[in-house]
Amino acid sequence: MESSRRNFMKIGGACALGLGALPIVKAYAKNEKPQVAPDSKALVATKWAMVIDMKKCWEKGKPGCKDCLLACHSVHNVPEIKTIKEEIKWIWNEQYEHAFPGQENHFLPEEIRQKPFIVLCNHCTNPPCVRVCPTKATFKRKDGITMMDYHRCIGCRYCMAGCPYGARSFNFRDPRPYIQTELNMTYPTRERGVVEKCSFCDERLAVGLLPACVEACKCGALCFGDIEDPNSEVRKLLASRFTIRRKPELGTQPSVYYIV
Template identity: 75%
Template sequence: MESNRRSFLKVSGICALGLGALPVAKALAKPALPQFLTNSQALTGKKWAMVVDMKKCWEKADEGCKDCILACHKVHNVPDIGTIKEEVKWIWTEHYENTFPGQTNEFNVENIKDKPFINLCNHCTDPPCVRVCPTKATFKRPDGIVMMDYHRCIGCRFCMAGCPYGSRSFNFRDPRPYIKTELNPTFPTRERGVVEKCNFCEERLAVGLLPACVEACKNGALTFGDLEDPNSPVRKLLAQNYTIVRKPELGTGPNIYYII
């Protein structure tokens, strides 16, 4: 009888220990990594870049067309504030001397001096805006796209001071009442007090679409592709044409190339 009692207590103790340890074991166990669904049609690249052929851009009109600007601003709900001081822009145009300061002289070809040059975020290889952002609201993806997290942005504008290309805009007021185009519900609107800029249409790449500006360009002046892929359209254009970038002396490594 005593032997049976000891056996029962031993088995009961082991069971109790096992049951008590189970929650602890579960708590200490390494959680499984979340599985994210990915679109099989997504465009992927190691280092995205764009080539802008200004000769083709000017073919449609001496002042260039604005199809790329209109498409970009419509897709991304960019507001039209109406004043230069508070304007919000993702793509815009500037004259040569403002786009390429330090790369001009009095003997420059006359027909390019007053023509518009497309400007946008250069998605730099070494972006200074990322280095100066205190909250990591500005960050660089592995594929080279420089992104903005609007929820992390505290409006300090350090990134604007750090960007040497003027590629960032600050929302001095609530931008939503100033969206003049039909609202695109698939892209988030912003709030007052945050910075915004071109994102290379990363949300379109994720579903297999080219950037809106590239798609809207009827003359083929904008070409988008992976710099690391020798067969990509941008690599072919760079191999066949002499190109320049904005402010190369700064060492930021712009990934927007211009054929002039």
């Protein structure tokens, strides 16, 4: 076979490229997943859901109470970045017209129009954020929790464009200097360049604790449980009270319900 240095270089280059691509082939071919034994105290569910009784919150809670928000943000080392543009929010307050846009009218009771609604990630059954993520950095757990892998996220922010609820925050800057609460050493802080959001306290469920917001609420306005279990507290509430969800017309099937 006649060959030249030029051809030799070409073939050599192609081989090097092939060898370089080997890890990718392995990644595609990989099948088994790492196994981790669950904690025996862990709270488990077929599908986690939350029912928020806003009436209870407004009537029984002290005015301007932010216990649930503060508990969450301190447990998860959520930084307090004061600019509207770069705020990091896991759970926060919105007015009715912002939480439920398109459903407001001029004649709603003053209470509904003025009082704060608690909003957080809805852990949708059909989450658009999971559908669009190009690396599976955000994914759906078997128990219904929409999770984030901060170590895999490439920061493309496609999930933020996908989320209909504005539940996702991007770390535009290094968040660590902005953590105002006492650092919780058992929960990781985030780096700049990744997206973060509420995780239904997966880390607390794993050791048998309820989500921080649920635990912090002194008037029991937040109810958390297995929506697939007919005897669970959330199911009883859903069966006995009228509830609404945010933007139900989009078909995302939020797992957070509101009693108003």
